[in-house]
Amino acid sequence: MTDKNFDESHKKVFKNFSNGIIHNLILWIISKESIHGYGIMKRLEDFFNFENSKCEINITSSKVYPILSKMEERGFIVGEWKVNENNKRVKYYSITHEGDEFLNFIKIHMNEVLSNSSWLAFFKEMTGKEINDEKRN
16 A cells, blocks of 8 residues: 555544544534534534544534534524624524533533443544543533
């Protein structure tokens, strides 16, 4: 396999991984505060800003706003138009009771994953770090 092929396949795998988790991250971000779409994009950039990484993930409005729309349709979040500090009309998102319940389901599932010795071995091998109960709670 050439370096070029490896780089492209590496990017594709990382993109699939990150796209799968972005929905959960967005819901978690909204659970912390009422926030507008641009604010969500900036927070997501913090998650995917890796120094010296060949797997850059671009957080764009064309990726985030369709997810927000689907979450609203499912009743996980609600959007409310407000006027911001720059006197612009902006939609702020808040989590609903259904969204809180779903986020709790994700937390339970993640704890089950982190209690499974096979997953712990995988994470240790992939990161070189132990995951212990002290860090999870």
